[in-house]
Amino acid sequence: MEKIPKIWRENLITYGMVIIAYAVMQILISFGLVSRLVQGLLVPLCIYVILAVSLNLTVGILGELSLGHAGFMCLGAFAGAFFSKVTVDAITFSPVRFFLAILIGAAVAGLFGFLIGMPVLRFRGDYLAIVTLAFGEIIKNVINALFVGLDSNGVHFSLSDRAALGLLDDGDVIINGAQGIIGTPQDSNFTVGVLLVLLTLFIVMNLIRSRDGRAIMSIRDNLIASESIGIHVTKYKLMAFSISAALAGVAGVLYSHNLNSVAASPRAFGYNMSIMILVFVVLGGIGNIRGSMIAAIVLTLLPEMLRGLDRYRMLIYAIVLIVMMLFNWSPKILEWRERHSLRELAGRLRGRSKV
Amino acid sequence: MTQDMTPLLNVTNLSISFGGLRAVDDFDITVKKGQLYGLIGPNGAGKTTVFNLLTGVYRPDVGKIFLEDENITNMKTMDINKAGVGRTFQNIRLFKKLTVLDNVKVGLHNRFHYSTLEGIFRLPRYRSIEKIMNEEAYKLLKVFDLENEADYLAGNLPYGKQRKLEIARTLATNPKLLLLDEPAAGMNPNETKDLMKTIRFVRDEFDMTILLIEHDMKLVAGICEELTVLNFGKVLMSGETNAVLNDSRVITAYLGED
Numbered sequence: 333m334e335k336i337p338k339i340w341r342e343n344l345i346t347y348g349m350v351i352i353a354y355a356v357m358q359i360l361i362s363f364g365l366v367s368r369l370v371q372g373l374l375v376p377l378c379i380y381v382i383l384a385v386s387l388n389l390t391v392g393i394l395g396e397l398s399l400g401h402a403g404f405m406c407l408g409a410f411a412g413a414f415f416s417k418v419t420v421d422a423i424t425f426s427p428v429r430f431f432l433a434i435l436i437g438a439a440v441a442g443l444f445g446f447l448i449g450m451p452v453l454r455f456r457g458d459y460l461a462i463v464t465l466a467f468g469e470i471i472k473n474v475i476n477a478l479f480v481g482l483d484s485n486g487v488h489f490s491l492s493d494r495a496a497l498g499l500l501d502d503g504d505v506i507i508n509g510a511q512g513i514i515g516t517p518q519d520s521n522f523t524v525g526v527l528l529v530l531l532t533l534f535i536v537m538n539l540i541r542s543r544d545g546r547a548i549m550s551i552r553d554n555l556i557a558s559e560s561i562g563i564h565v566t567k568y569k570l571m572a573f574s575i576s577a578a579l580a581g582v583a584g585v586l587y588s589h590n591l592n593s594v595a596a597s598p599r600a601f602g603y604n605m606s607i608m609i610l611v612f613v614v615l616g617g618i619g620n621i622r623g624s625m626i627a628a629i630v631l632t633l634l635p636e637m638l639r640g641l642d643r644y645r646m647l648i649y650a651i652v653l654i655v656m657m658l659f660n661w662s663p664k665i666l667e668w669r670e671r672h673s674l675r676e677l678a679g680r681l682r683g684r685s686k687v
Numbered sequence: 688m689t690q691d692m693t694p695l696l697n698v699t700n701l702s703i704s705f706g707g708l709r710a711v712d713d714f715d716i717t718v719k720k721g722q723l724y725g726l727i728g729p730n731g732a733g734k735t736t737v738f739n740l741l742t743g744v745y746r747p748d749v750g751k752i753f754l755e756d757e758n759i760t761n762m763k764t765m766d767i768n769k770a771g772v773g774r775t776f777q778n779i780r781l782f783k784k785l786t787v788l789d790n791v792k793v794g795l796h797n798r799f800h801y802s803t804l805e806g807i808f809r810l811p812r813y814r815s816i817e818k819i820m821n822e823e824a825y826k827l828l829k830v831f832d833l834e835n836e837a838d839y840l841a842g843n844l845p846y847g848k849q850r851k852l853e854i855a856r857t858l859a860t861n862p863k864l865l866l867l868d869e870p871a872a873g874m875n876p877n878e879t880k881d882l883m884k885t886i887r888f889v890r891d892e893f894d895m896t897i898l899l900i901e902h903d904m905k906l907v908a909g910i911c912e913e914l915t916v917l918n919f920g921k922v923l924m925s926g927e928t929n930a931v932l933n934d935s936r937v938i939t940a941y942l943g944e945d
Binding site for chain 2: 547558619
């Protein structure tokens with residue numbers, strides 16, 4: 333019966349790492365030791381951590397490959413930004429407005445996760461990866477071509493151009509095609525980002541250690557056995573996929589409120605982004621929540637740290653990727669790490685003191 | 688003894704074809720409550736296919752499957768389990784990356800409920816239900832002498848214990864009928880002896896009805912009360928164990944003609 337405290341300790345270490353990193357960063361900032369460049373990276377760091385942890389729910393816990401995570405992020409970004417832009421005059425107290433924007437971003441992304449998940453989760457493995465990739469691109473491209481305007485007659489939609497909206501004189505274009513939404517309030521900051529990281533960790537880690545989480549992991553480990561003991565496989569696949577999408581939506585809201593505009597560009601929401609998030613998950617260890625968090629931080633900071641190397645930057649980045657992969661997964665190195673771990677050292681010290 | 692007269696499992700005319708092959712052809716079986724029943728036959732006779740039909744993995748072309756009064760033909764696998772059929776697999780199918788305890792707790796899934804939100808926010812119901820689930824799971828693990836391995840990953844257990852865990856996990860779903868697919872496969876004689884004890888114990892302790900597929904004739908002769916022999920997808924004969932095992936047709940099916 334000592335399993336529960338062990339999990340508690342593991343989770344506390346994870347939360348603790350986030351809080352300590354946040355505190356250290358704040359102290360460094362207050363002493364003026366952090367460059368503007370790195371300061372500008374703090375919110376993106378939180379965004380990537382949320383994306384990596386939430387994708388790990390699909391890839392590591394449910395065991396299904398998804399390459400459309402950036403698409404759900406895109407949905408969250410636009411739903412949240414749309415809400416904020418429309419209500420910026422109505423709700424002047426920004427924390428409340430931002431809180432509602434996050435809820436709306438999560439709900440919209442989660443809803444689409446559910447709707448898309450229903451047909452695509454029938455596929456498995458490579459097929460699912462390709463279909464999710466396609467859906468991610470569809471979401472991005474549709475939003476990229478979307479015009480939404482608001483006037484006293486209500487909301488107008490168009491997929492051709494802004495003139496087709498037929499707005500009255502008092503109307504305003506909210507989503508302007510490829511230009512996206514301009515003039516969102518900049519409600520994101522490092523503190524809110526860290527709080528959302530903690531919330532994401534809380535949801536994912538507690539879900540895993542619950543009745544539903546066990547059902548989700550049983551599907552990953554053996555689908556046939558899972559069905560044979562009465563687990564509703566479709567329900568739990570959809571649950572994991574939708575929660576994962578909703579959390580990606582949260583990251584999206586954080587993204588679209590970090591700068592004062594958001595556009596559905598390939599750079600921000602394309603498949604490159606989805607694959608980068610997947611790299612965080614794979615490098616950090618599939619199913620390892622803390623690992624994907626660390627991988628996201630290291631791999632986001634690394635290119636910036638290597639800026640001095642100029643042309644060789646991406647070469648070094650690639651080499652570090654390979655070395656990290658080996659360090660994480662090579663059986664020989666795993667063995668070496670086991671022998672030289674802190675726990676092992678602590679055990680040896682304790683053994684000596686007893687003698 | 689009147690209760691014993693009602694069949695727990697009643698299967699009639701069960702057939703399925705794959706392409707041109709009639710894998711199971713006009714299969715009948717009646718298992719009474721509390722019986723230890725064996726399904727035997729040479730390799731490729733269609734025994735596992737019968738199990739897959741009984742548990743909804745395959746849909747039969749024709750035939751009816753009744754569990755007590757409930758028609759479970761064409762039901763989904765998960766609903767058949769909820770109706771009261773539990774099974775194990777020829778090639779053990781555990782949740783290898785979950786702990787031994789969690790494997791059993793997944794088995795308890797449909798017997799104890801709390802909502803997703805109660806789970807995520809660790810509300811009081813989460814705590815109380817998890818406590819009950821742990822107690823129930825440990826009870827089962829104790830029966831199978833696995834309580835000391837509760838925190839191990841299931842994939843790290845030795846073979847014999849994996850077999851036991853699979854049975855424990857299935858029993859956690861509280862089935863009326865337990866289907867065991869070659870439980871002694873890959874076991875040495877000592878492990879097999881131990882397994883026979885376990886199976887008898889499960890029948891007595893849980894008041895279980897057990898239908899098992901087995902190749903090990905010692906095990907079959909040792910614990911089964913009645914047998915059905917399958918050959919080329921058809922029932923060769925059914926009856927009391929000793930009579931069946933000494934029947935010349937059965938011996939021919941296994942050893943071939945002189």
